[in-house]
Amino acid sequence: MNKRKVQIVPPEDFSNLKLTERKEKAVGIPAIISSMKHISQELGIWQGIKVLNKMNQKDGFDCPGCAWPDPDGKRSSLGEYCENGVKAIAEEATTKKVDPNFFKKYSVEELSTWTDYKIGKAGRITEPMFLKEGSSHYEPISWDEAFKIIGNKLNSLNSPNEACFYTSGRTSNEAAYMYQLFARQFGTNNLPDCSNMCHESSGAGLSQTVGIGKGSVTLEDLHIAEVIVVMGQNPGTNHPRMLGALEKCKQNGGKIVSVNPIPEAGSNVFIDPQNPLSIIKGGEQLTDIYLQVKINGDVALLKATLFLMYQQEQKNPGSVFDLEFINEFTEDYDSFLADLKNIDYNEAVAESGIPEEKIKQFAQLLIENKKIIICWAMGLTQHENGVNNIREVVNILLAKGSIGKPGAGTCPVRGHSNVQGDRTMGIWEKPKEDFLAAMDQHFNIKTPREHGYDAVESIEAMNQGKIKLFMALGGNFISATPDSDFTGKAVQNCDLTVQVSTKLNRSHLVTGNEALILPCISRSETDIQKSGKQFLTVENSMGVVHRSKGSFNPASPHLLSEHAIIGGIASATFNNSSINWQYMVDDYSEVRDHIAATIAGFDNFNEKVKNPAGFYLPNGARNRKFTTENGKAKFTINPIPKRKVADGNFIMMTIRTHDQYNTTIYGMNDRYRGIINERRVVLMNKQDMKAKGLKQLQQVDLKSVFKNEERIAHNFKIIEYNIAKGCIATYFPETNVLVPIKSVAKTSNTPVSKFIEVEIIINE
Ligand SMILES: Nc1nc2c(c(=O)[nH]1)N[C@H]1C(S)=C(S)[C@@H](COP(=O)(O)OP(=O)(O)OC[C@H]3O[C@@H](n4cnc5c(=O)[nH]c(N)nc54)[C@H](O)[C@@H]3O)O[C@H]1N2
Ligand SMILES: Nc1nc2c(c(=O)[nH]1)N[C@H]1C(S)=C(S)[C@@H](COP(=O)(O)OP(=O)(O)OC[C@H]3O[C@@H](n4cnc5c(=O)[nH]c(N)nc54)[C@H](O)[C@@H]3O)O[C@H]1N2
Ligand SMILES: [Mo]
Numbered sequence: 001m002n003k004r005k006v007q008i009v010p011p012e013d014f015s016n017l018k019l020t021e022r023k024e025k026a027v028g029i030p031a032i033i034s035s036m037k038h039i040s041q042e043l044g045i046w047q048g049i050k051v052l053n054k055m056n057q058k059d060g061f062d063c064p065g066c067a068w069p070d071p072d073g074k075r076s077s078l079g080e081y082c083e084n085g086v087k088a089i090a091e092e093a094t095t096k097k098v099d100p101n102f103f104k105k106y107s108v109e110e111l112s113t114w115t116d117y118k119i120g121k122a123g124r125i126t127e128p129m130f131l132k133e134g135s136s137h138y139e140p141i142s143w144d145e146a147f148k149i150i151g152n153k154l155n156s157l158n159s160p161n162e163a164c165f166y167t168s169g170r171t172s173n174e175a176a177y178m179y180q181l182f183a184r185q186f187g188t189n190n191l192p193d194c195s196n197m198c199h200e201s202s203g204a205g206l207s208q209t210v211g212i213g214k215g216s217v218t219l220e221d222l223h224i225a226e227v228i229v230v231m232g233q234n235p236g237t238n239h240p241r242m243l244g245a246l247e248k249c250k251q252n253g254g255k256i257v258s259v260n261p262i263p264e265a266g267s268n269v270f271i272d273p274q275n276p277l278s279i280i281k282g283g284e285q286l287t288d289i290y291l292q293v294k295i296n297g298d299v300a301l302l303k304a305t306l307f308l309m310y311q312q313e314q315k316n317p318g319s320v321f322d323l324e325f326i327n328e329f330t331e332d333y334d335s336f337l338a339d340l341k342n343i344d345y346n347e348a349v350a351e352s353g354i355p356e357e358k359i360k361q362f363a364q365l366l367i368e369n370k371k372i373i374i375c376w377a378m379g380l381t382q383h384e385n386g387v388n389n390i391r392e393v394v395n396i397l398l399a400k401g402s403i404g405k406p407g408a409g410t411c412p413v414r415g416h417s418n419v420q421g422d423r424t425m426g427i428w429e430k431p432k433e434d435f436l437a438a439m440d441q442h443f444n445i446k447t448p449r450e451h452g453y454d455a456v457e458s459i460e461a462m463n464q465g466k467i468k469l470f471m472a473l474g475g476n477f478i479s480a481t482p483d484s485d486f487t488g489k490a491v492q493n494c495d496l497t498v499q500v501s502t503k504l505n506r507s508h509l510v511t512g513n514e515a516l517i518l519p520c521i522s523r524s525e526t527d528i529q530k531s532g533k534q535f536l537t538v539e540n541s542m543g544v545v546h547r548s549k550g551s552f553n554p555a556s557p558h559l560l561s562e563h564a565i566i567g568g569i570a571s572a573t574f575n576n577s578s579i580n581w582q583y584m585v586d587d588y589s590e591v592r593d594h595i596a597a598t599i600a601g602f603d604n605f606n607e608k609v610k611n612p613a614g615f616y617l618p619n620g621a622r623n624r625k626f627t628t629e630n631g632k633a634k635f636t637i638n639p640i641p642k643r644k645v646a647d648g649n650f651i652m653m654t655i656r657t658h659d660q661y662n663t664t665i666y667g668m669n670d671r672y673r674g675i676i677n678e679r680r681v682v683l684m685n686k687q688d689m690k691a692k693g694l695k696q697l698q699q700v701d702l703k704s705v706f707k708n709e710e711r712i713a714h715n716f717k718i719i720e721y722n723i724a725k726g727c728i729a730t731y732f733p734e735t736n737v738l739v740p741i742k743s744v745a746k747t748s749n750t751p752v753s754k755f756i757e758v759e760i761i762i763n764e
Contacts, residue, residue, distance in 0.1 A: 002513050004136070006112035008478065008488030009737050010506075012715045015668055017678035017697070019719070026236035026243060026265045026672060027083065035086035038666060042094035051093050051524060054551055055085065058612035061523045062548035064088050064170055065661065067414035067541040068241045069219045072613050082240035087659070087666045091503070092522045093552065096123030098504050103129055103138040112509040116479065116733070117665040122504050125519035126556035133513050143560060143568060146516050151572030153469050153496050160187030160448070162468045164458050167193040167427045168475025169416025170523070172536035173545070174591040175562035176418070176425040178584055179473055181594075182570050184426075184436075185445050185579060189452030190467075193427050194475055195419050196455035197482075200748035201381035202412035203423070205390025209398075209634045211620055211627030214420060216409035217373055218542050218616075223248040224407040226369035231259040231298060231393070232379015232754075236672060237658045239413055242375075247284045255288040255365055260379065261295050261653070261724040262683070263287075265672035289361055294353030295651045295727045296383050296755050300640045301352035301359065302392045306399065307345050308363035310337070320367050322401025329624055329633055330398050336635035343640075351640055353724050371407035372400055377415070379653070382753040386745040388638035398633055404624035414541040415662075421539030424599065424617070429454050438598040444578045454749050455481060459741060462490035470512065471498040473562060476505040479663040482739035482751035483711070500565055502555075505663060521559045525550040529564070530586035537592070537609055539617065545602075546614025563588065645726075645757040649705065650688070653754040654732040654739070663733050670731075675719065682760070683721035683729040692760065694718050699764040702730070704738035705757050711738050714763065728758065 039048035054060030056070050065088035102122065108131065111119065128146045129138035141149075154163055165183045167176060183191055195203070203213030210216070222228060222245040235242040246256055258264070293301055313320035326333050349356050366372060374397060380389040394403075394410065402408035414420050426435060429452035436447045453461050459481060461467050470477075470491060481487045491497060494512030501508070502522050508515070521527055527534040527550060535549035560568070567585035570577070584591045589606050596605040601617040608615045620627040628634060645651055656662070657670035657679065668677045675681055682700065694700070698718045704711045713735055723729060732753065743752040 002492040002511070003134070004109060006109050006509050008510050009484045010116050010734060011113060012680070012713070014680055014715060014717070015678050017681070017717060018676040020674045020676055022674040023265045023672040027240060030671070031083040034671065035083045038087045038090040042090040042096070044095070047093075048090070051089055051552060052086065054524070055089060059549065061550050062417055062538050062546070064092055064417055064523050066239050067417050067420060068239045069540040069542045069544055071219065084237065084240055084658075084661070088661055089524060091120070091661070091664060091666060093524055094123055096121070097126050097555065098123045099126045100129070100140045107136040108138065108509045108511070109136060112506070115665075116506060116663060117668065119504050119506065120664050124502060124555035125504060125517060127558045128519065129517040131511060131515040138517065141516070146518060147568040147572035149496070149514075149516065150469075150471070150498060150569050154186060154573050157468055161190060161452070162466065163188055164190040164192065164453060164461070164467045164470050166455070166458070166470070166472040166475060166477055167191065167422055168473065169194050169419025169422055170474050171418060171422055171562060172538055172548070173418065173421045173425050173595065174536055174588045175473070175566060176422040176427050177591055177595050178563055178566045180426040181439070181443070181579070182566055184439060184447040185443070185570075185577070186573065187448050189429050189431060189448055189450065190458065191427050191429050191452055192455040192458045193419070193422060194416060194480065195423055196749065197480060197751055197753070198378070198415050198419065199381055199412055200750045201386030201745050202376070202390050204748045205387045205394065206410060206412070209391055209394040209636060210403065210410070211633070214543055214619060215411045215541065216403055216619060216621040217411045219245060221407050221409060222246070222373060222411070224252060224371070225249055225254050225373045226371040226407065227255050227257065227365055227373070229257045229259065229372070229374045231374060231376040233375060233377035233413055234260070234264040234655070235413070236265045238377065238656060242413065243286065246286050250284055250286060256286050257289045257291065257362060257365065258287045259291045259293050259298065259301065261293055261727050262729065263290055263292070263722060289358065289365065291354050291358055291362060292724050294351070294724045295653050296385070296641055296643075297352040297354070298380060298389050299385065299392050299638055300348045301354060302396060303340070303343055303640060304345060304348035304352060304359050305363045305366065306340055306396060307343060307348065308360060309367055309399070310340055312367050321399045322370070325401030326398065329626065330635060331630070331632040332635040336395060336637060339637045348640060366396070366400065370400065370402065371405070372397065372402040373407070373409055373411050375411040375413050377413045379754060381748070382745070382750055383755055384643065384743070384745055384752050385638070385641045386750055387747045391636040392638045395635055395638075398635055403633070404621055410621070412541075418538040420541060420543070421537070421545070424539055425595070426599075442594065442598050456741060456744055456749050456751060459483075459487050459490050462493050465493055468495045469498070470494045471500075472507065473500050476507045476663040478507040478510045479505065479733040479736065482736055482743070482753065483741040484733075484737040485711075486741050500562060503664070518565050519556070519559050520562050520565060521550070521554045523548060523550055525552050525554040527561045529561070529588070534561070534588045536588065543617045543619050544614045545609065545617060546612070547609050563591070643755070646705070648759070650728045650758050650760065651726060652702070652728045652730060652735070652738070652756040652758040654735050654756070655729050657731055673721070678717065679731050679734055680716045681719050681730070682716045683723050684718050685723050685725050685727070686720050688725060689718065689720055694760070694762070696720050698762065701761045701763045702735065702738060703759040703761055704740065705759055706740040706743055709740060711740065713737050
């Protein structure tokens, strides 16, 4: 048993909160100033500019931030990046170092009392480190010894299923492919990933209805859409380059609808920092209709809207819905209609929380237009009914025939820059039979058929002592997962935890009995192997696979690539392997040849990837070739969610600030929301504050209530905010301690991070 007394959750102290004006406008000059500040603090201005000149260019590296696509054609010479991409690269290319002296100076217990911000700012990890059983400090270890420890441990397990291999979505296609192959050759499908906590509901909802778990639109489609609906997403912060696409849509006469419990900055006005005219003009008003939905009121909103659309359709059949498309390409339209006719329209309006007038405006827009795109992110997926949310989105698009034609379709906006590619490469705990069969045949191995653990199941298995070795290829499992205390203790049950990382985070401090840190080179850095300089490939949110090539010196000469680390572990684990792991490390095109032989859409991979703009993967929904069982897209019936919270309690969503990348805290400001230098805040509606007798900046604790279980987080300040009534917002990961492990989405098993019942307790 692990005796170290480490802190699982970040310290609950306040910083020094300042409130400033809330921003209606996104990007513009303040964004340029903010990016430059981050880059000069971390790597100096000249090196910074050199690095930025390579980001998202055809001969450069893919931005390590979000998965928003690059233009297929010419790239802007002024830079293809955004403020938050700059922060992401500043964080990665920092010149600060976490070296063996650092670990000698600070014990893991001491480091665990630091804030996540301070931990992350310590710098890049320079050498492999080992935390021995009973030891308080990490010590340096050679790569060979580290690989041996892992190999020996794996070979000592009673079953391959006592090992678990997590992936975060920054990993390249080639590394992801090697990693899943390694896990399956070893004998387990325990391959949880960050996607389990992210767009898993999108994958499930879309596969069931249109036959592919990915979106159907391209970047060009957004430019020519007549209506773009942005639901449960904050593009101004999390996908800033999407604002440019929304702007193009507007300039072409399109309309933008935003559905969100809070009016997020970027969705209102966008100032293009690369366009001096836009700066002078004061930007483009982006949102035409803002619908302030209650948290999880989306199905109710969509149903009320469909009801209004159908009323119009009945008057003149075929005038609103695309009956030709429905007849030829879909099924279950009749049962969908039967259900729609019977809904309680007034209840649906009330449950959405939106004034009826606004819903009518929205319905009218959808009635009048035929090229509709619906974009969404975590506001739809991280709900108990997350899968149903996506299915209801699909219902609207199918009714309008708005899929599989230019300017129309589904657009789940992905998070991590290669999360979609990792899944394509087989990072999945529930692999399909045809995928496994292809692996077996190509490599002459026998991959396991039994499904593995996803992220939540892994935590439960660790809690029950069923996992002895936990390895993570990137990410920050401790802080990204729900129920921090429960998860932390579960991970501490492991014999050995292994983290392949660039930077220090809480998962290096809350560990198994023994722990290894294996530091790797990052995307912007040169990767030289036996056959010479290597490049990687990634897949963006729209299914374009393209290469990414780093060109800067690695942060330390001791770093290995993720590929070399996986290859090293494989060589230390298998004695007589039918797979030549060393070849794959020596030359990544070898990995691409294996991918070409086993994964659909990658034939001639090494040839195709020579095109600097990359190539599109097959996508049936894009051409109305729905890859469901019978080839038809499916209408579905999704009831309005009924979950209520007790009187006086609130529904809490956990969201990102403008200054973080998931658990990496770039800075302490949430500039657009006017919250400076504090993360322990609760955004709350004025009327709710009044009803509860709460004052601005009142100090409170938050207690989450779930099926007679209680969880508490201390010290938050109330901030009056324009948020839907009955709803509050706090920042992730500080409030992950309040997300119950058993509160998960049906089918996708995604933690419900956007609907947490909370009681507010005054603590001063
Ligand atoms: N700079 C930066 N970029 C990022 C990330 C980052 O942390 N920083 N993270 C990356 C990752 S992994 C991901 S998955 C994406 C996340 O991108 P987002 O999904 O935009 O991230 P969140 O902050 O979780 O924001 C959720 C949004 O949904 C709204 N919302 C919450 N509940 C509901 C609801 O019930 N209904 C509706 N309609 N809206 C709701 C919230 O108000 C918020 O605007 O961004 C990626 N890009
Ligand atoms: N309450 C709540 N919880 C959430 C969410 C939420 O909205 N609310 N969002 C969920 C979502 S959408 C996601 S995607 C997950 C994110 O879960 P994760 O992907 O596990 O977390 P990150 O914070 O993105 O991981 C950051 C770490 O990755 C490592 N890293 C960075 N770059 C590289 C690299 O190039 N290689 C390697 N090997 N390591 C690297 C660094 O060490 C860094 O500390 O969190 C989920 N958790
Ligand atoms: Mo994500």
